[in-house]
Amino acid sequence: MDAVAFQPRELTPELSPRHFYGSEIRRYREMNGNMSLDSLASIVKFSKGYLSRIEGGISKPPPNLSELLDKAFLTDGHFGRLYPLAAREQFPDRWRQFMELAEVAVLHEEYTVTIPGLLQTFEVASRVLRAGQPFAADEEIGDWLDTRMRRQDRLNRAQPEARYWFILDEGAIRRPIGGPQVMAAQLQRLLDVSRLAHVTVQVLPYSSGEHSEMGGSLSLLTQPDGEVIAYEESSREGYLFDDPDEVKVRRAFYDLLRAQAASPRDSCAMIEAVLKEFNDAVRQGGRSVAEE
Incomplete structure (x- = not known):
C-alpha cells in the first residue's frame, strides 16, 4: 500500500x-x-x-x-x-472532520446498526437520507447523496489505499429498506464487496445478545502515522475521540464486537440466506422478509 x-x-x-x-x-x-x-x-x-x-x-x-x-x-x-x-470547546462540525480523517485512514473499522454508508447502494442511501431528514429539501438530499456516493470511490479503487472492516448488526441486513427488490440489490452489493481482498464483512447476529454499541455506531480510523481516532454516533449526534485512553476503551469495545460477530464466511452465508428470502418475496409479489 x-x-x-x-x-x-x-x-x-x-x-x-x-x-x-x-x-x-x-x-x-x-x-x-x-x-x-x-x-x-x-x-x-x-x-x-x-x-x-x-x-x-x-x-x-x-x-x-x-x-x-x-x-x-x-x-x-x-x-x-x-x-x-x-x-x-467541543469538537465543531464533527461530521466534516470525520470524513477528512476517513479519507486518509489506512485502516477503517466500523460497526453499524444499519448498512454502512460506504456500502450502501444509491437506492438505499437515498431512502436512508430521506428518512433521517424527512423535512429537508430535495436539493439538500441530492447534495448529501452525491457526497455519500463519492465517498465510496476510495473503497472501490483498483489500487486500495486502506483496509476496511465492517461489522453489521443483523437488523441491518433484515430491515426491508425500500422493499424486497431494493434490499436484494443491497445484499448482493454486500456480498460483492465482501469478496474484495481489502474488505472484511461480519454480521453480529441477534443471538449474540446485548453488547456495548446497541445505541449507535462506532468507527475506528487508523491514520497514516499509526494514531487511531474513534467516532461514536447515535441517530442525532456524533462524538470524535482522539485521547489515547478514550480510544483504547473504544478499541476494546470493537474487539468484543468482532469476537461476538459471526465469522466472515458464516456472515456471507447469513447474507446469502436473507438475500434468498428477499428474492423469494420479490417473486411472490413484494411481501417483505419481516412479514414471513
Whole structure:
C-alpha cells in the first residue's frame, strides 16, 4: 500500500478557539525559520500527524502540549493562556472532520446498526437520507447523496489505499429498506464487496445478545502515522475521540464486537440466506422478509 503524501491542512483560525490555537502553532513555526512539523514533533515528542490535526483544529490539544510549545517557541506562556479556551470547546462540525480523517485512514473499522454508508447502494442511501431528514429539501438530499456516493470511490479503487472492516448488526441486513427488490440489490452489493481482498464483512447476529454499541455506531480510523481516532454516533449526534485512553476503551469495545460477530464466511452465508428470502418475496409479489 503506497504511503500517503503529507499535505499541510488549510487553516481557518476564525472558526473557533481551537482553530485559532492551531493556527498559532503554524504561525510560530513559520516565524522560526519555517520550522517543519517533523522538527517540532521531535522537540515536543508528539507525532507529526497528531500535531497536524491540532494545527488544523481537528484534535483537542493535550494538557501538556502548551508548556512544551512555549518552551520551543520562547513564547512566554502564550499557548498556556490559549489552552483553557481551546480545551473547553467541543469538537465543531464533527461530521466534516470525520470524513477528512476517513479519507486518509489506512485502516477503517466500523460497526453499524444499519448498512454502512460506504456500502450502501444509491437506492438505499437515498431512502436512508430521506428518512433521517424527512423535512429537508430535495436539493439538500441530492447534495448529501452525491457526497455519500463519492465517498465510496476510495473503497472501490483498483489500487486500495486502506483496509476496511465492517461489522453489521443483523437488523441491518433484515430491515426491508425500500422493499424486497431494493434490499436484494443491497445484499448482493454486500456480498460483492465482501469478496474484495481489502474488505472484511461480519454480521453480529441477534443471538449474540446485548453488547456495548446497541445505541449507535462506532468507527475506528487508523491514520497514516499509526494514531487511531474513534467516532461514536447515535441517530442525532456524533462524538470524535482522539485521547489515547478514550480510544483504547473504544478499541476494546470493537474487539468484543468482532469476537461476538459471526465469522466472515458464516456472515456471507447469513447474507446469502436473507438475500434468498428477499428474492423469494420479490417473486411472490413484494411481501417483505419481516412479514414471513
